[in-house]
Amino acid sequence: MNIQESIIAGIQxxxxxxxxxxxxxxxxxxxPTRKEFEGTYTFVVFPYLKVSQTTPEATANQIGExxxxxxxxxxxxxxxxxxxxxxxxxxxxxxxxxxxxxNPDLGQLPSNGQKVMVEYSSPNTNKPxxxxxxxxxxxxxxxxxxxxxxxxxxxxxxxxxxxxxxxCKSMVAYQHWGNGETPExxxxxxxxxxxxxxxxxxxxxxxxxxxxxxxxxxEEEAKKNAPLLLEAQEMLRKWEANDAEVVSLWKQMNSWxxxxxxxxxxxxxxxxxxxxxxxxxxxxxxxxxxxxxxKGVFFKKENGSVWVDLTDEGLDEKLVLRGDxxxxxxxxxxxxxxxxxxxxxxxxxxxxxxxxQDYHFDVLxxxxxxxxxxxxxxxxxxxxxxxxxxxxxxxxxxxxxxxADDLMEEMINTAAHHTKELGKIDGFNxxxxxxxxxTLGLGALKYFLLKVDPKKRMLFNPxxxxxxxxxxGPFIQYSHARIxxxxxxxxxxxxxxxxxxxSAISKIEESESSLIFLLSDFTKKIKIAADEYSPSxxxxxxxxxxxxYNRFYADLPIFHESNSSILAFRVALSALTAATIKRGMSLxxxxxxxxx
RNA sequence: GGUCCUGUAGCUCAACUGGAUAGAGCAACUGCCUUCUAAGCAGUAGGUUUCAGGUUCGAGUCCUGACAGGAUCACCA
Numbered sequence: 232m233n234i235q236e237s238i239i240a241g242i243q244x245x246x247x248x249x250x251x252x253x254x255x256x257x258x259x260x261x262x263p264t265r266k267e268f269e270g271t272y273t274f275v276v277f278p279y280l281k282v283s284q285t286t287p288e289a290t291a292n293q294i295g296e297x298x299x300x301x302x303x304x305x306x307x308x309x310x311x312x313x314x315x316x317x318x319x320x321x322x323x324x325x326x327x328x329x330x331x332x333x334n335p336d337l338g339q340l341p342s343n344g345q346k347v348m349v350e351y352s353s354p355n356t357n358k359p360x361x362x363x364x365x366x367x368x369x370x371x372x373x374x375x376x377x378x379x380x381x382x383x384x385x386x387x388x389x390x391x392x393x394x395x396x397x398x399c400k401s402m403v404a405y406q407h408w409g410n411g412e413t414p415e416x417x418x419x420x421x422x423x424x425x426x427x428x429x430x431x432x433x434x435x436x437x438x439x440x441x442x443x444x445x446x447x448x449x450e451e452e453a454k455k456n457a458p459l460l461l462e463a464q465e466m467l468r469k470w471e472a473n474d475a476e477v478v479s480l481w482k483q484m485n486s487w488x489x490x491x492x493x494x495x496x497x498x499x500x501x502x503x504x505x506x507x508x509x510x511x512x513x514x515x516x517x518x519x520x521x522x523x524x525x526k527g528v529f530f531k532k533e534n535g536s537v538w539v540d541l542t543d544e545g546l547d548e549k550l551v552l553r554g555d556x557x558x559x560x561x562x563x564x565x566x567x568x569x570x571x572x573x574x575x576x577x578x579x580x581x582x583x584x585x586x587x588q589d590y591h592f593d594v595l596x597x598x599x600x601x602x603x604x605x606x607x608x609x610x611x612x613x614x615x616x617x618x619x620x621x622x623x624x625x626x627x628x629x630x631x632x633x634x635a636d637d638l639m640e641e642m643i644n645t646a647a648h649h650t651k652e653l654g655k656i657d658g659f660n661x662x663x664x665x666x667x668x669x670t671l672g673l674g675a676l677k678y679f680l681l682k683v684d685p686k687k688r689m690l691f692n693p694x695x696x697x698x699x700x701x702x703x704g705p706f707i708q709y710s711h712a713r714i715x716x717x718x719x720x721x722x723x724x725x726x727x728x729x730x731x732x733x734s735a736i737s738k739i740e741e742s743e744s745s746l747i748f749l750l751s752d753f754t755k756k757i758k759i760a761a762d763e764y765s766p767s768x769x770x771x772x773x774x775x776x777x778x779x780y781n782r783f784y785a786d787l788p789i790f791h792e793s794n795s796s797i798l799a800f801r802v803a804l805s806a807l808t809a810a811t812i813k814r815g816m817s818l819x820x821x822x823x824x825x826x827x
Numbered sequence: 828g829g830u831c832c833u834g835u836a837g838c839u840c841a842a843c844u845g846g847a848u849a850g851a852g853c854a855a856c857u858g859c860c861u862u863c864u865a866a867g868c869a870g871u872a873g874g875u876u877u878c879a880g881g882u883u884c885g886a887g888u889c890c891u892g893a894c895a896g897g898a899u900c901a902c903c904a
Contacts, residue, residue, distance in 0.1 A: 265847065275846055277884060287884080313884080314847060355904090395904065509904095536902060545830075546900090553902040560904050589831060590899050616832080617897080653866065671866090683840065686832065688897065690839080699866055701852035702840075709866045717863055752843095759843080771841065774851080785859095785868045805863095827866080 233751070234304050234323060235261055235272065241302035242274060245294045252282045261317075263748075269309055270316030271748065277313040287313030324744040325733055325800075327751050332807055337814045338757050343382035347609075348571055349375040350388040351583035352501070356488045357401040358426035360495050360635040362618050362691060363585070366680045369820060370615055371583040372501040373681060373766040376818045378581075381761040386575055389503040390567065393485055394510040399466040401425045402480055403459060404432035414487050420494060420636065421487025435459055498639050500673065500820050505574070507567065513558065515566025519602070520552045528601045539598055549594050564595050572606050579609035581764065586614040586686070613764050616688030618680075633693060642697060643672035649699055655827055667824055671705050674821045678704030681819050682770040702774050704821055707812060710777035711823040714809040717789060721802045726795075728802040735796035742783040746804060749776050753811055757818070766819055773815045780808045 239259045246252045264270040276283070276290045283290040288310055295308035295315050306320040351371020354360060360368075371387070379385045405412075405428045414421045436459045443453035454460070469477040496502065520537050523529035529537050529551060537552035551562055571580060582592060592612035600607035620633065647668040650656060656664050675697050682702065683689050690696075699705040721728055739747075753772070760768040789805070792798040813823050 260843090262843070262846075267848075273847085277846075280884080311847070392904075397904080534902090547829090550902060555902080557902085559902070563904095585898095586832065587898055588904095591904095593831085614832085619897095649866080655864080655866085679839095687840090688833075695853090696839080698839095698853065701866095703852080703866085705866055706852090709864080713864055713867080720863060755843090767840090771851095774841095778851080781867060782869095784863080788863060790863050827864085 234319070234327065237304060238272060238274075238298065238302055238317065241298050241305070242294060244301065245297040246279070246282065249293055249297060250282050250284075254279075254282075264316050268311060268314075268316050269318060271319045271744075272317045274315040274317065275313060276315055280313075291315040321739045321744060322737075324739050324747045325736060328747045328800075328804065328807070329733065331747075331750055332803060337810055338753050338818075339380055340382040340754070340757075342384065345383050345578040346386070346575055347378055347383045347579040347581060348386045348388050348505075348575060348577050349378065349581045349583065350390055350571075351375075352496075352503070353390045353392060353584070354492065355395075355397055356391060356393045356422075356425065356485050357397045357429045359420070359422040359491065362620075362633040362635065362638060365499070365635050365638070365676070366615060366618050366689075367583055367585070368496075368499050368501045369677050369680050370613065370685055370766065372499075372820045373769075373818060374581065374583065374613060374764050376820065377757060377760045377764075377766060377769065380757050380818060383579075383761075386505055386577075387503045388505045388507060388571070390507040390509065390512070392509050394470065394481075394513060396463055396467055397429070398481065398484075399463040399470065400432040400436075400459075401429040402477075402484060403463045403466055404428035404435065405484065406480070407435075414490070420491035421484075421489070422491030422495070423634075423636075424491075425484055425488050432459065432463075495636055498636070498673075500822075507570070509563070512567050512570065513563050515570060516558060516562035516564070517552070517556075517566075519565045519569065520562065523551070523598075523602060526602065528598070539594075539601070541594065541597055544597050546590075546594060546597070549598075551598070561591065561595055561598075564591075565598060568595070568599055568604070568606075568610070572604070577606055577609065579611065580606060581611045581613050583613045583615070586616055586688075588612075589614055611764065613685065615685040618689055618691050621690070621692050633691070638693070639673060639676065641693070642676045643668050645697065646672035646675065646699075646705075650827070667827055670822045670824050671699075671708060671827065674704035674708050674816075674823075675699060676704075677819060677821050678707070678770060681766045682774075684767050685765060705827075707773050707777045707816065708821075708823050709827060710780055711809050711812045711816075712825065712827040713784070714780070714805045714812075715825050717802065717805050718809065720790070724790075726799055726802050728799050728806055731799040731803050732796060733800055735794065736800055740787060742779075742786045743801070743804065746776075746779050746783050746808065749779050750807055750811055753815070760818075769815055769818050773812060773819075776808065776812060776815070780805075 238261060239256055242259050243254055243256055246254045261272040261274055264273045274294065276287055276294065280287060280290060283293070291310040291313060295310060298305045298317065299308060304319050304323050305317050307318040309316050309318070349371055352364065352368050354364060375385050375387045408431055409428065412424065414424050417424055419427070436457055439457040439459055440453040443457060444450060448456070466477055470481060520529060523539065524531065524537065529539050531537055534554040535556070536550060536554040538548050539551055540548050542548065549561070550559055551565070553559060568580065571577060584592065589612065596607065596610045596612070599610060650668060650671065656667070659667065679697055756768055756772045760766060787801065789798060789801045792801065816823050
């Protein structure tokens with residue numbers, strides 16, 4: 232039982248003994264005491280005045296007296312209005328620390344037997360990844376790691392959108408203007424090559440539209456009848472008919488794109504356990520339409536199209552199959568949901584997809600529940616906001632995007648520049664220096680994108696957004712590196728901090744107990760992060776932890792301490808902080824350097 | 828127009844799910860390197876939590892209604 236639990240148990244007993252009143256443990260909660268008051272935990276008595284039949288102050292005093300007398304951890308208390316501030320025996324913190332220090336499974340909960348899939352990234356194969364994808368990938372990877380830490384059996388999945396009209400557009404443009412260009416001959420990553428032709432398509436398409444308008448066509452007609460678009464549509468038909476030439480070009484261009492993506496994913500530090508390809512799944516779901524009709528969940532209109540009526544759930548009627556019997560987006564998503572379930576027997580399935588698809592997933596999940604799927608309640612759309620630029624929304628077609636590869640490269644260069652300026656690479660060889668720049672550059676970028684609540688749209692200003700000071704990745708990385716430096720020195724001078732003897736310690740400083748308090752909170756934060764699917768909880772925690780450590784560091788110069796027992800304790804405290812930072816950062820997909 | 832999301836310091840974000848005097852970072856200003864790494868620490872200044880009502884011991888948080896920004900409402904994906 233930890234401190235909080237035993238205090239709460241004590242409060243429960245206090246209610247029984249003083250007021251003869253039963254309160255459930257989960258009804259009682261403790262809050263950390265605010266800094267400006269004396270104490271560690273605060274119990275708010277206002278809700279229980281009806282039970283105590285007296286004033287807030289008297290109630291708090293009665294409970295306080297009881298706890299002081301009956302709960303060993305509680306050394307004293309003070310009362311401010313209805314707030315009961317509990318002061319703990321400071322040496323309790325030493326025991327808390329011992330418990331944490333002895334536990335090798337830092338922030339790893341035992342298996343809960345639950346299987347969960349996190350689908351993220353899910354790129355289109357007609358263009359390179361951009362800034363928005365970075366948020367998606369970092370989020371998905373991090374949430375998967377956080378779920379693992381909570382004991383889930385996690386499968387990371389990537390549903391590649393490798394077919395459709397958008398890819399045909401790149402293909403058509405390549406046929407017209409490609410001249411047999413390859414990634415090698417153009418010295419361009421394959422995804423960038425495909426993206427180049429996607430942009431060319433759009434440019435030429437717009438020219439054709441203008442030309443048609445000049446001939447007196449309406450805007451709408453022009454858009455619909457431009458020869459290039461008709462060509463792309465024709466190509467899609469041929470692809471679906473398995474036309475040899477089209478399929479061969481499709482395979483060729485996709486293979487270029489995959490090679491490019493692989494490099495980008497590697498740089499990002501993300502990975503996948505399972506790939507699904509839409510070219511395999513786009514026909515799925517029709518049997519579910521049949522099933523839905525039989526179960527009466529769906530209904531047919533005169534023209535043969537199939538619909539689901541969600542008006543009782545506050546939504547509209549939604550099409551699930553066209554009149555000509557062909558699929559729409561949601562048809563295949565229904566099929567894919569079943570496919571994923573059958574492949575892995577999932578309890579939960581998380582979709583990391585932008586918030587522009589909130590409605591779509593709302594509909595999809597409601598349908599799967601209406602169909603009585605066992606995993607229906609485990610479906611979750613991790614919806615995140617757009618990343619905007621100062622110039623407005625990004626548009627791939629118009630080339631107004633921040634490219635993922637470019638941005639990562641730029642971050643690494645900035646980190647290199649900054650590090651050299653600070654003169655911090657003495658003793659680094661070239662390879663080590665390069666590794667450090669990458670660690671720092673990507674750390675800054677990932678932390679920037681993950682520290683914000685996923686739901687919120689965010690503004691990214693390439694010039695100003697990424698900092699290296701304050702609430703940033705490098706600040707936390709720096710704190711870690713600084714601790715490692717202490718540990719190296721401690722080892723050098725032979726401080727035994729692996730199996731320290733704390734018996735001679737009779738006093739715990741305020742900055743030490745604050746730090747231990749934070750360290751003991753790590754597991755709780757990991758749980759909250761999982762419950763909310765929000766890496767920002769971890770990011771915020773790590774910042775607070777690093778901040779608190781730096782306070783301790785400035786407050787109590789470790790190697791100035793003459794008492795060897797206290798010295799060893801402080802080194803051990805530092806070691807646990809470093810390990811917690813490292814573990815926490817790994818949940819965000821961020822590496823921490825040994826020195827910087 | 829319907830639905831959903833967001834609105835907190837000049838800027839970027841917190842606020843332990845209804846608790847005390849709303850906290851951090853950046854930017855501005857003051858201090859601290861004769862050495863455990865100053866990418867740090869300490870401090871000053873900055874707020875009618877968009878607005879108006881309501882619920883209650885207590886509201887940034889819950890409810891109602893405005894206002895602002897965004898998304899979405901295709902036999903597109």
